[in-house]
Amino acid sequence: MAFLEIRNLSKSFGPVDVLRDISLEIEKGGFLVLVGPSGCGKSTLLNTIAGLESITKGEIHIAGRDIAGEPPSKRDIAMVFQSYALYPNMTVEQNIGFGMEIRGVPKDERDKAIGEVAEMLQIAHLLKRKPSQLSGGQRQRVAMGRALVRDPQVFLFDEPLSNLDAKLRVDMRTEIKRLHQRMGATIVYVTHDQIEAMTLATKIAVLKDGYLQQFGTPREIYNQPANIFVADFMGSPSMNLIPARIEEWDGALAIAMKTSSGEIRIAAPTRIGALKARAGGEVIFGIRPEALTDPEGADHTGKQVEKADCLIDVLEPAGSDTFAITQLGGKEVIARMRADASVEPGQIVPLAFNLDKAVFFDPATEQRLV
Amino acid sequence: MSASSPDIAVRHNILSRLLIHVALAVFAIYYLLPLYVMLVNSLKPLDEIRAGGMLSLPQTWTAAPWLSAWSTAQIGVEATGLRPYFVNSILMVIPAVTISTLLGALNGYVLTKWRFRGDTVIFGLMLLACFIPFQIVLIPMARVLGILGLAGTTWGLVMVHVVYGLGFTTLFFRNYYEAFPTELVRAAQIDGATFFQIFRRILLPSSGPIIVVTVIWQFTNIWNDFLFGASFADFDSIPMTVALNNLVSSSTGVKEYNVHFAGAILAALPTLVVYVVSGRYFVRGLMAGAVKG
Numbered sequence: 082m083a084f085l086e087i088r089n090l091s092k093s094f095g096p097v098d099v100l101r102d103i104s105l106e107i108e109k110g111g112f113l114v115l116v117g118p119s120g121c122g123k124s125t126l127l128n129t130i131a132g133l134e135s136i137t138k139g140e141i142h143i144a145g146r147d148i149a150g151e152p153p154s155k156r157d158i159a160m161v162f163q164s165y166a167l168y169p170n171m172t173v174e175q176n177i178g179f180g181m182e183i184r185g186v187p188k189d190e191r192d193k194a195i196g197e198v199a200e201m202l203q204i205a206h207l208l209k210r211k212p213s214q215l216s217g218g219q220r221q222r223v224a225m226g227r228a229l230v231r232d233p234q235v236f237l238f239d240e241p242l243s244n245l246d247a248k249l250r251v252d253m254r255t256e257i258k259r260l261h262q263r264m265g266a267t268i269v270y271v272t273h274d275q276i277e278a279m280t281l282a283t284k285i286a287v288l289k290d291g292y293l294q295q296f297g298t299p300r301e302i303y304n305q306p307a308n309i310f311v312a313d314f315m316g317s318p319s320m321n322l323i324p325a326r327i328e329e330w331d332g333a334l335a336i337a338m339k340t341s342s343g344e345i346r347i348a349a350p351t352r353i354g355a356l357k358a359r360a361g362g363e364v365i366f367g368i369r370p371e372a373l374t375d376p377e378g379a380d381h382t383g384k385q386v387e388k389a390d391c392l393i394d395v396l397e398p399a400g401s402d403t404f405a406i407t408q409l410g411g412k413e414v415i416a417r418m419r420a421d422a423s424v425e426p427g428q429i430v431p432l433a434f435n436l437d438k439a440v441f442f443d444p445a446t447e448q449r450l451v
Numbered sequence: 452m453s454a455s456s457p458d459i460a461v462r463h464n465i466l467s468r469l470l471i472h473v474a475l476a477v478f479a480i481y482y483l484l485p486l487y488v489m490l491v492n493s494l495k496p497l498d499e500i501r502a503g504g505m506l507s508l509p510q511t512w513t514a515a516p517w518l519s520a521w522s523t524a525q526i527g528v529e530a531t532g533l534r535p536y537f538v539n540s541i542l543m544v545i546p547a548v549t550i551s552t553l554l555g556a557l558n559g560y561v562l563t564k565w566r567f568r569g570d571t572v573i574f575g576l577m578l579l580a581c582f583i584p585f586q587i588v589l590i591p592m593a594r595v596l597g598i599l600g601l602a603g604t605t606w607g608l609v610m611v612h613v614v615y616g617l618g619f620t621t622l623f624f625r626n627y628y629e630a631f632p633t634e635l636v637r638a639a640q641i642d643g644a645t646f647f648q649i650f651r652r653i654l655l656p657s658s659g660p661i662i663v664v665t666v667i668w669q670f671t672n673i674w675n676d677f678l679f680g681a682s683f684a685d686f687d688s689i690p691m692t693v694a695l696n697n698l699v700s701s702s703t704g705v706k707e708y709n710v711h712f713a714g715a716i717l718a719a720l721p722t723l724v725v726y727v728v729s730g731r732y733f734v735r736g737l738m739a740g741a742v743k744g
Contacts, residue, residue, distance in 0.1 A: 133637050154643030166634035170656035179652075180642035227638075 083142075084109040084267055085130075085235055090139030092122075092129060099125050101291045103139070107284055110265040114282035116272055118314070121288040123271045124239055130269060131237050132156050143234050159228035160237040163244065165220045167212035167227075173199075174208040177226045198230045218249050225260075238270040242277065254280060275315045279303065287311050306440065309447040312367050318417075321373065324410035324444070325366040327359045336366055340391060341408045347387035350436040355450040364450065365442040370404065370417040372438035378419040379433035388431045391416075396426050407432070493517065493712035500708050516709035520717060524710050526698050527686075533714055536694035540674060541721075543605050543690055547612040548669045554613070555620020555665060556658065560650050562621070563628040564636045574625060580618030585678050596683060603685030611683060612673045620665050627661040628654065663729045670725050691718050 083106030092100040100122045107113040115123040128134040130141060132153035141149045148156045167176050174195055175182075181191045199205040202222045212220055221241065228236055241257075242250045258281055261268055272278055278285050278299070285302045287294040287310075295307035306312035312320045326337045327349060334349035334356055349356050356364070372380075379386050394413075397404040398420065405416045405424055416432055424430050441450040492500055493516050495509040522532035561567075562574050592611060593602070601607030631654065639649045680690040689697075695718045699711045 128637075131637075131641060133640065153637075153641045158641065160638070160641050162634045162638060164632055164634050166632065166638035168635060168639070168653055170653075179639070179644075183643045183648065227642075 083107060084111070084144055085113070085269065086140075086142040087126075087130070088140040088142070090126070090129065090141065091137045092125060092134065093137050099291050100129070100136075103288075103293045105286050105293070105296055107267065107269070109267055112261055112268045112270065112281055112283045114270045114272060114278040114285050115288060116275060116278040116285060116314075117288035117294075119273060120290075122291040123273075123288050126288070127160075127237055127239055127269060127271045130235070131158055131160050157234040158237055159231040159233040159235075160239065161224045161228050161241045163240040165212075165224040165241075165244075167220055167223055169212055172209055172211055173204065173215070173223050173226075176212065176223060177230050180227070180231055194230050195226075198226045201229070202226050217245050218253065221245060221253060225257075229260075229264075234267065236266050236268045238268065240271055240273065243272070243274070257281065276317065279315070285315075287314060289314075304438065304440075305449065306367075307449055309365060309367075309442050312440065312442070312449075316369060318370050318404070318415050320367050320369050320440075321409075321412070321414045322442070323366045323368070323412055323414060324363065326363055327356055327361065329360050334360060336364075338366065338409045339411060342392065345389040345391065345409075347389050347434055347436075348385070350385055350439055353441060353450060356441060359441075359450070363444050365444050365447075366410070367440040367442060368434060368436075369438060370415045372435040373414070373416040374433055374435075375416075375418045375422040375424065376431055376433045378422060380435050380437075383435045383437045385436040387434045387436055389434065390429050391432045392429050393424055393426055396424060405432075489712040489716055493709050493716060495709055497705070497707055497709055516707070517713040517717075519707070520698070520710045520714035524698055524707070524714065525701065525704070526694050533691065533694055533698065533717055536689050536691045537717070539605060539684075539688055540691040543608045543612070543688070544670060544673045544721075546606075547609045547616070547673050548666055550609070551613045551616035551620050551669055552662060552665045554617055555622075556624045556655065556662070557650065558617070558621040559624025559626075559628045560654055562625045563631070564633060564649075564654075565646070574621070577618050577621045580615070581622065585615075589678075589682055593683065603683065603688060605688040607683055608679060608688060608690070611679050612669075612676070615679075616669050616672065619668060623661055623665050623668070624658070627658065631657065659732065663732050667725055667729055671722050674722050 086106040088104050090100060090103045091098070103126065105113065115126055117123050125134060129136045132148070132151060132155075136149055139149070140147055143156065143158070167173075168179065171179065177195050177198060178191045181194065186194075195208070196205070199208055202225060204219065204222050204226060207215060207219060207223070212223065215223065221244075224241070238257075242253050245253060254277060260266075261281075270277075270281060279302075282299050284297065285299055286296045287302065289310055295302055295311045297305075302311060302315055306315065306320070309322060313322060323338055328335050328337050328346070330346060330348075334351075335346045336349050337344055337346045376388055391407040391409065391414075393405045393407055395406040397406070401420060403418045403420055403422055403424070405418055405422075407414050407416065418424065442448065443450060488505055491508055492505065494512055494514070496511060496513055496515070499510060520533055522534050523530055524532045526533070526536070558577070562570050596602040596607045596610070599607075599610075601610060635653055636649055639653050644652065675692060676690070677692045677696065680693040681696075684690060684693060695714055698714050
């Protein structure tokens with residue numbers, strides 16, 4: 082049985098439904114990331130796990146115990162807040178020890194626990210300082226220290242890195258991952274940054290407007306997005322979503338896409354059964370930029386790589402790669418080429434479509450075709 | 452041209468600064484003049500005042516009017532000076548300020564961090580209390596004090612001032628706590644702190660500036676109040692303001708202006724002290740917040 086389990090959870094503020102029938106679970110030591118655009122309900126979901134918000138319907142279990150009715154302090158959780166929420170009137174030491182002090186842990190035991198955590202997070206030299214005397218990264222560590230010292234069943238992180246500058250954010254991300262691997266803690270982590278989600282998670286839950294869009298491993302979410310929203314949200318640059326038509330062509334199926342001057346056709350992947358029924362109909366053809374590249378740079382282990390000539394509008398050299406932009410199906414499409422690919426803007430060049438990585442969506446329901 | 456224009460600018464600047472300073476000095480003198488008159492005349496014998504020359508310094512300096520105003524002047528039927536009434540005022544103002552400030556802080560805490568259905572309505576009603584003129588409540592309040600058995604006592608006055616001050620203190624604290632990060636309260640909840648532990652350990656220690664503002668406001672208002680003191684106080688609970696009035700407006704005997712001046716200054720002294728002492732903390736509190744960012 083899962084360690085943290087959320088069953089059919091719903092939450093409404095008056096007439097407004099914030100979360101609708103959400104079911105999730107994560108095993109012990111798992112890293113669950115809740116991701117979505119702002120206002121999707123991810124922070125509310127985290128707050129319901131913390132007990133800071135009540136739920137309207139459903140159940141929350143931690144280690145087999147239903148905690149939905151318990152106050153936050155009885156749930157055996159610890160939380161790191163976006164603003165760190167360090168008590169401004171207390172020193173670092175008092176901040177970390179406050180929870181233990183409230184629970185009546187003796188002073189010497191408290192000091193020992195604070196010392197261990199401070200050692201682990203390398204903040205031992207800051208213990209006597211007030212939060213206002215710390216830098217952003219140091220505050221972040223103190224906030225984590227306050228959570229770690231509790232040794233809870235589940236850690237909750239509410240966008241903990243969003244107040245840090247870009248470089249520090251990447252460092253802290255690595256540090257959180259390292260901490261997770263070392264301690265084997267169970268973590269629920271909220272972010273709107275899909276790269277954070279991909280790098281940290283063992284399981285990702287993508288939310289939008291209070292609905293769970295998809296729940297799966299990072300690889301599943303990335304390679305088999307359940308619908309157009311997930312496909313578009315995860316990945317940077319995001320997946321190309323090209324309006325296309327499925328046609329019968331020489332007894333097989335082909336994908337036909339409008340270009341700026343005419344039309345190109347490439348053979349459709351045979352592994353997706355649902356395409357046969359779609360012959361003659363419209364689909365959304367989804368292909369990630371790294372699966373659309375110059376033929377020399379294409380994945381040679383790919384089972385089905387199709388080539389087609391496309392007009393390159395714009396080139397964006399990014400150092401490690403060069404992004405080429407073309408028009409397909411009336412949309413801008415990004416191809417990710419090798420950095421030294423010999424392409425000029427305005428040229429017509431062959432592009433390789435790695436159809437092993439391609440996905441198709443129903444334009445009406447926006448769901449992925451399988 | 453490029454050499455001369457900065458010179459003109461500097462000269463222009465000095466001239467305008469001079470004008471500003473002169474204007475400021477004139478106003479300062481204008482406002483300080485009454486205090487000066489009170490001070491010099493409170494240190495003169497009565498004969499000198501009668502001889503005229505309100506603005507001149509005393510020819511013979513004397514502390515007798517101050518001593519008289521403090522301990523021997525005739526007020527009402529007894530020659531006690533202002534001392535017992537000063538004590539009455541202190542006994543009234545300290546609990547009244549403390550209780551109304553604490554309750555205001557508690558109200559502000561509940562109204563911002565423990566929201567409930569109808570909280571804005573309650574706050575609106577409390578705010579309305581700030582706008583009710585004192586005179587309207589005199590008779591109902593007298594009735595309530597009578598029922599509670601507090602009529603004519605210092606505690607009765609304390610209650611009146613607490614009830615009246617609550618609207619303002621709640622307003623001050625609510626607006627201050629509105630900007631106080633709710634995540635701190637949530638973090639403390641997860642740490643297991645109770646309602647009052649959060650209030651005492653997290654909110655109150657960060658409330659320095661607003662406590663000072665509230666204390667100054669409440670202290671000044673309650674100390675200076677005349678109407679409630681004149682209406683609800685008995686012989687042994689008359690506050691300073693009412694006693695001063697009795698001293699100054701007594702219609703028997705010689706008008707001892709020097710004693711009256713000394714008494715008036717004595718009556719104003721505590722509010723002055725509160726301003727001077729806590730005003731500095733207030734500014735310091737604001738500065739600290741600004742630097743922390």
